[in-house]
Amino acid sequence: MIFNLIYRSLRQHLLATLVTAGSIALASGLLLTVWVVKTQSQAVFAATNSGFDAVLGARGSKLQLVLNAIFHLEASPGNLTAADFEMIRHQREVKTAIPLALGDNYQGWRIAGTTEALFTDVEYMPGHRYQVGRGERFFQIGKLEAVVGSYAAKKLGWRVGTTFHPSHGLIFNPQAEHHEETYTVVGVLAPTNTPVDRVIWIPLEGVQTMKGHNPLAATELSAVLLQLRAPEAGMMLNLRLNSSGGRLTFAYPIGTIVAELFNKIAWFDQVLTLVAWLVAVVASGSVLVSIYNSMSARARDIAILRALGARRRTVFGAVVGEAAVIGLLGATAGFAVFAGLAGSVAALIQAQTGVVLEPLQWNPVFCWGPAVFVGLCILGGCVPAFKAYRVSVAETIAPVS
Amino acid sequence: MPLLEVKNLIKTYAAPGGQRPDASAVHRVVEVAAFTLEAGEQRALRGESGSGKTTFLHLLAGILAPDSGSILLAGKEITKLSEAGRDRQRAESMGYIFQTFNLLQGHTALENVELGMAFGHGVDRAQAVALLQRVGLGDKLGHYPRQLSTGQQQRVAVARALANRPKLVLADEPTGNLDRRNAREALQLIREVCRESGAALLLVSHDERVLAQFEQMQDFMMINRALATPPTVFPR
């Protein structure tokens, strides 16, 4: 019966019910999004290493090196020589060394020069190798060929056979000269959900031998991506390379360096989370206000129920229940808001970094988030419920004439 | 044993502060030395407006607590019960009919009747439907109060008052808001359904036409001694 009372009351104040449930839905969707994006991006970014344990680059910030070489963001901190590559390649701790040369773009899409070994020798995730479509292949060293990451290919509309002229620089500048050479796409990589998807890959010698490059740079690399024989071996290399005070930076372990980035921007997370909580509190406040405002009009109904034998705590419970149902409706609808909002944020993050979040993957916030909202609404509902509790039956039901 | 036995019942209100400088002044509204009602009996009380009839019924229903005195309903002392106990007593064994019907506007006729059962022994839909059929509204179960005439609304209220199979029905000027024909019919209906269900009926009114229908009629003036003495100031 109490459920019917709640249902009737919600229906009687349908507009207020929808508006307040809607505000809860928005608040809940926002909180879920902030929380999921925050936790997932930390986990996913820290796990993004394209299958490498470490990066070697010119003297500079380790974070910049990782962002440049692994995430394909930011500028290169400087160049390495071919001798550096030879040196690191022959360290006994090093299993695989992949050279990387950056410095060109096509309409803002990064062009990276590397060797075929990247595709043939490296698992970008345990158990996952790079693949191209049927009848496609990886580029051949010495040829003007390219393999395109899936996201870049999709956005550029490129297929096997597409030709293009690279432009100088990492950032697209319409005025910049472009290279005379015409490259032909020979393969489109299957999606890896990593930054690799946003890159156009060409043979290393290509970048190095293209006209217009400083001839000195012919032997220069931006970074070397490294797989180690044993993860612990990185500590030894780290000591040897970083403490030598030389021209080199050894970024290891990659995950820890990315985690440091998240620590640096933790305040941003905290501000976002705080805003989400504030919105949550305001939305629950709207439930309080909306029910409270209808309380004077409902005093008579409450007095009638009391006269029929309803106890004070029953009418109190009915009002609290009403708030709880609004909270439940709102929190449920909040999942739709969350799906839309988190989907857009994930798309944005993929466009900017190539890293793919899966916001719909199970997250404990899916449980405690709605519970918190229902709880806040119940708390808010207690205020008007107390008013209902205190209604004087005799004075309300038969006003003194 | 009478169904209802009232002894030395006193109810006072604090006099409105604005009227007297002495804020502790109290206004005695009900002072009933003795009043009894037998099971199944039907009785009317005549009283002018302001004579404390409504207050008296509220006391009997347990909506108000008296200052002192005793109310025995079927031998059970109501005034000793907690408020929740009195609510339960009312839900289980009393029906109340108001001058202004007091139907819940957001609920249908059937749901209003079901609400009359909800807080007592529980909802029995078949019984609620049967009651509405009994008061001639079998075809209006799903109607909301605003879709019913005043006469029909009062009939829903009558069905609701009897929904919990009460031992005692209290009616406070139940025909005051009805025209003459509807008033006569409503009164007849109230008396019939109370008789059929074996409930005692205590009706208060100032309307002579209503009062004339009852074989058992008492002047509330004679029962309520608070009316004999003019409002007094009691030092607390």
Ligand SMILES: Nc1ncnc2c1ncn2[C@@H]1O[C@H](COP(=O)(O)OP(=O)(O)O)[C@@H](O)[C@H]1O
């Ligand atoms: N809540 C109250 N506070 C103060 N005085 C009240 C209150 N309720 C009723 N009274 C007074 O008690 C008297 C009796 O009222 P009531 O029982 O409603 O009479 P009736 O039903 O016979 O018209 C009136 O004088 C009224 O002003």
Ligand SMILES: [Mg+2]
């Ligand atoms: Mg009255």
